[in-house]
Amino acid sequence: MASSLAKPFRRGTSPRVALLPAGGFYALVFALPVVALLVLSFWTANGFKLIPGFTLDNYVKILTSPLYRALMLRTIGVAFATTAIVVPVAFALAYCMRFVFERRGQMILQIILLSLFSGYLVRIYAWRTILGKQGLLNSTLQWLGLIDQPLEFLIYSNTAVVITLSGLLLPLAVLPLYSAMLNVPRDFLEAARDLGAGKAYCLRTVLVPMVMPGLRTAFAFAFLLSAGDFVTPSLVGGTQSLLIGNVIADQFRGIGSNWPLGAAMAFVVVAVMLCSFLAVVALIGRATRW
Amino acid sequence: MTTPEVEITALHKRFSTQTALDRVDLDIAAGEFVSLLGPSGCGKSTLLRIIAGFEQPTSGTVRIHGEDVTGRPPDKRPTNLVFQRGALFPHMSVRENIGYGLKLRRWDQSRMRARIDEMLALVRLDSMGERLPSQLSGGQAQRVALARALACDPRVLLLDEPLSALDLKLREQMQLELRAIQRRLSATFIFVTHDQTEALVMSDRIAIMNGGRIVQQGTPREIYRRPNSVFVSDFIGATNLLSGEVVGMEGGRLILAIGEARITVPADRASYGTGRRFALSVRPETVRLDRAPGAAGLAATVAEIVYLGSSVRVGARLGGGQLIWADLRDEETEGLDIGTLVALSWNEAAAALVEGNER
Numbered sequence: 001m002a003s004s005l006a007k008p009f010r011r012g013t014s015p016r017v018a019l020l021p022a023g024g025f026y027a028l029v030f031a032l033p034v035v036a037l038l039v040l041s042f043w044t045a046n047g048f049k050l051i052p053g054f055t056l057d058n059y060v061k062i063l064t065s066p067l068y069r070a071l072m073l074r075t076i077g078v079a080f081a082t083t084a085i086v087v088p089v090a091f092a093l094a095y096c097m098r099f100v101f102e103r104r105g106q107m108i109l110q111i112i113l114l115s116l117f118s119g120y121l122v123r124i125y126a127w128r129t130i131l132g133k134q135g136l137l138n139s140t141l142q143w144l145g146l147i148d149q150p151l152e153f154l155i156y157s158n159t160a161v162v163i164t165l166s167g168l169l170l171p172l173a174v175l176p177l178y179s180a181m182l183n184v185p186r187d188f189l190e191a192a193r194d195l196g197a198g199k200a201y202c203l204r205t206v207l208v209p210m211v212m213p214g215l216r217t218a219f220a221f222a223f224l225l226s227a228g229d230f231v232t233p234s235l236v237g238g239t240q241s242l243l244i245g246n247v248i249a250d251q252f253r254g255i256g257s258n259w260p261l262g263a264a265m266a267f268v269v270v271a272v273m274l275c276s277f278l279a280v281v282a283l284i285g286r287a288t289r290w
Numbered sequence: 291m292t293t294p295e296v297e298i299t300a301l302h303k304r305f306s307t308q309t310a311l312d313r314v315d316l317d318i319a320a321g322e323f324v325s326l327l328g329p330s331g332c333g334k335s336t337l338l339r340i341i342a343g344f345e346q347p348t349s350g351t352v353r354i355h356g357e358d359v360t361g362r363p364p365d366k367r368p369t370n371l372v373f374q375r376g377a378l379f380p381h382m383s384v385r386e387n388i389g390y391g392l393k394l395r396r397w398d399q400s401r402m403r404a405r406i407d408e409m410l411a412l413v414r415l416d417s418m419g420e421r422l423p424s425q426l427s428g429g430q431a432q433r434v435a436l437a438r439a440l441a442c443d444p445r446v447l448l449l450d451e452p453l454s455a456l457d458l459k460l461r462e463q464m465q466l467e468l469r470a471i472q473r474r475l476s477a478t479f480i481f482v483t484h485d486q487t488e489a490l491v492m493s494d495r496i497a498i499m500n501g502g503r504i505v506q507q508g509t510p511r512e513i514y515r516r517p518n519s520v521f522v523s524d525f526i527g528a529t530n531l532l533s534g535e536v537v538g539m540e541g542g543r544l545i546l547a548i549g550e551a552r553i554t555v556p557a558d559r560a561s562y563g564t565g566r567r568f569a570l571s572v573r574p575e576t577v578r579l580d581r582a583p584g585a586a587g588l589a590a591t592v593a594e595i596v597y598l599g600s601s602v603r604v605g606a607r608l609g610g611g612q613l614i615w616a617d618l619r620d621e622e623t624e625g626l627d628i629g630t631l632v633a634l635s636w637n638e639a640a641a642a643l644v645e646g647n648e649r
Binding site for chain 2: 187191193197201210
């Protein structure tokens, strides 16, 4: 009886059948647009008119233009800086929630989730009021007498972009790390300590490898989302902090738009980010090999 | 006497609202296998975790090999712990798990390889070195956990109910194996369990804990034969507890009233005044059952017969209504039926008078 219950489909067909709804949805809303964009990246545009064809001109233009290269490097720089802040902070926070606060960690999780309810734009504007020339941070520091003049670099700068992106992405990075740590019983950390490992060695050789999937996801959220963002730089960034996302967005709207060029840029960005991502993940993997 | 390997003195542990350990004293000799036995929540795991260094006592000291280790973190103690669920690092092979502590001690490759081989042979898993923990059975995983803990050659090996997740057959086999390994290494083992059979089978000495205290310690035989309280006699093995009142004294013997029946027991303790209540613990295997009319003993009527295969457990009811169990050999029970009138008696030396009220 039990065996007939366990086999609702004939052996072999069931996994494929079960994948159909999710797979179909994925194909429709992700794979199809991506393929369309890929095809588009080989076309050309004349004003608002798209001319089908196959040319690598768009890619050549992107890879040879100093402007795009500078933008790309700045984007990678901002993404790395953001990730370098977000992932360690998220790891520490998730660690405290899981192993220090234990059951009360769930409450902190609720608060973090609540912060996600206040929309994306609202939170960027909130950071503007904190970092602005007359903002919360500057006026507090002035009131405390620590500075005479407002700190100019806090707003409309790369620093502002990195701080704001870090604030936006921190909750997203905490979630996968916390859920990964929930699957690590305290026993494993204690076993390492018991065998003679110090705290740092125990984290590096036991906890980090055991939460690697969560760490990878947190890293992906922080790195890829900050690299793809274009709203934050346009609201808190200065003239010198536009990112590649802003330029791509410009290719798809208004005067001077060029869809094929924008599509090609998008793919270059994806390729570059993917390579950086994999490189860093491989690096972490190597560093934590005990 | 030589210094004990482990000396626990006046150990006290309070968690925010409750006392987990209450003035615990325990000495353990080198090479001794000691079990901490008790029901869940009795403080046995807390005691073990304090010895391992995972918990700090509120007061009291822990000495190992003469050295005060209270306050030292677990990585600076000459102890290793085998966890209840093994806690083998899932991303490392069996060999890497066993070598984890050795690598931390900066052993060189060839010495480490030899030690890991030695440990694998000790737990009879020679061919399993390259496997991942997920590819091991429950019993194999616990053996690797044992090998990992023993690899660093701890002064004291701590075991936190390491067999409780295994099924009965495997558990029994592992008990003997663990005992054999302990003897071969003449290592000091402290074993936490809630399973009284396990403690009896394996230990040189058992410390029984209840409510944060050690209520009795002794060899398995002492504990089984001479429990000092109702709690211990009830917790270890099956027993009949006959509660009664001292009604008199007669030539160095106490006269005890159990319901309407009177029995006499040797007064081997001083403070048994008339009127005090005691319980008499009588093991079922020491109870004799006599069907001959007029036989000496407590009169009872057979009320239950439970066939166990190797023996038959017979329940006989006294006049006062109390049921007394007797374990008999199969052939002794032929012709016995519910309602048969019998006389119950037991070897006096096998019965223990214990303090504490009835359950």
